[in-house]
Amino acid sequence: MTTVTTSSPARRAESGARPRTADAGTLFNRLCATCLTLFALIWLVPFVWALVTSLRPDGSITQHPTSLFAGGWSLHAYRYAWDNYPIGSWYLNSLVISGLSVVLTVVLCSMAAFALAYLRFRGRTAAMALVTAGLMLPSEALVLPQFIEYRSLHLLGTYWALVLPSAVAPVSVFVFHAFFRGIPRPLIEAARIDGASWWRVYATVAMPICRPAVATVGILTFITSWNAFLWPLLVLNQTKSQTVPVGLASLVSPSNIQYAEVMASSVLGFLPLVAVFLVFQRQIVQGVATTGIR
Template identity: 80%
Template sequence: MTTITQPQTAEPKGAVNGAKLFNRLCAVCLTLFALIWLVPFVWALITSLRDDASITQSPTSIFAGGWSLDAYSTAWDNHPIGTWYLNSLVISVLAVIFTVAFCSMAGFALAFLRFRGRGLVMAVATAGLMLPTEALVLPQFIEYRSFHLLGTFWALVLPSVAAPISVFVFHSFFRGIPTALIEAARIDGASWWRVYANVCMPICRPAVSTVAILTFISSWNAFLWPLLVLSQTKSQTIPVGLASLVDPSSPQYAEVMASSVLGFIPLIAVFLVFQRQIVQGIATTGIK
């Protein structure tokens, strides 16, 4: 018995060359943008290893004056950077825990539950994406002052919990879960809480990782709101504390750069460790 094989149609040579050219163009653009983003970090690192005299005399010379770690020891000994690290870590971790918990429940409710006013809640969440953070500073300040929360970590944690973008990430992921799986759990007698905790949350680990990492980074980098809320030096976070080190009258370039490097090292470490989870979470929530 003979089998007839269908001839394979080869792609046109022009299409193959066009695909290769496009891939090379994308690689060149990616490399160019990576270099643009990498230059400030490398410059800060090199400047932090030099002394102030050589920086003042020849700012663009990389090897002038030699390299040393004196600026790091001076910055660590003269300023409570360790306390600022701890404050930022506590605030960021609490923000991640509460944001993942509440935003996942909100996204689950908008995805599966049918209740009166659901469209209004969705519209309000959508409107929250359009409001700039600066427009909410004054109302939030008056609100938290009335609750006597100014000067506490809760004034920094609670505003980050109401994150519309996190709600939409979870909502998008939950909408991708097959409805038959939810209906089967409901037929077996599972409550909505069990469906959420035992069925949906174990599946949406990429979304949890994405929201957790992005919340951690945004909470760690927050500057304006912590500057207004936290008044004591020992309760400040890393961005606010680093800004207080800049003295216009007598700038200590190496010390400021060393403090900046100490400030963004944790973020780079978090991204390098969890970059696969970030890409996987964003790609999964965007595919229907």
């Protein structure tokens, strides 16, 4: 007895759709990998060029600017830059300012976001609107009012003039606010039923859970504060009190540009940022994915 098996049209359509879906997924993955490789090369070329230029003599750079190996390589530019410029003081200033900015930003912005997420008070909508408006204002538009304000407070030339403006970042408030809204409401209500105050809920329940958000805000604040140029240039008036970006800009002379020394100083300036990103890149990705930033 012979049994004839026939496949239904739906089954044939399903079997034909699977290879097409797999091919489309493979093509999309290859396209993403190609775009990622191109962007990585675009960002890597200036870094490699600065590194190679810092290792070459000035005469060779002037005569053969496009040749990477003419004149040989040496560490003379790094020794000259470290011995003749207060790079150590610039590093210390940038580290202290960035560290204080991270601490104050995490504390103040997380408290503001917690209040906007859970507390009910008069003016809550207006406060949220002000935070939203802060995202629309460019930092350059606030330079003159901030300068007049800190001059009246006699804070010009101090670390606080650089730390306080960066401690109230609207984007950091939104990061914490998005994360706090993602915490299950019954967890907060259970803590309140047990008699915990809002301060204790914030310190012992909400903040330990939002470690990815803390890491993301802290790292991004550190990088932004380290790279700040315009505001530190206006506020800090002494050479040894300057930060790394401002100090590096002072090395460029229009009459006599020492390319190797400038590039060596630039490499020394952005190496800490590269190290911070390589060490904490997992926390950055995790924090961005968890807080739902688009």
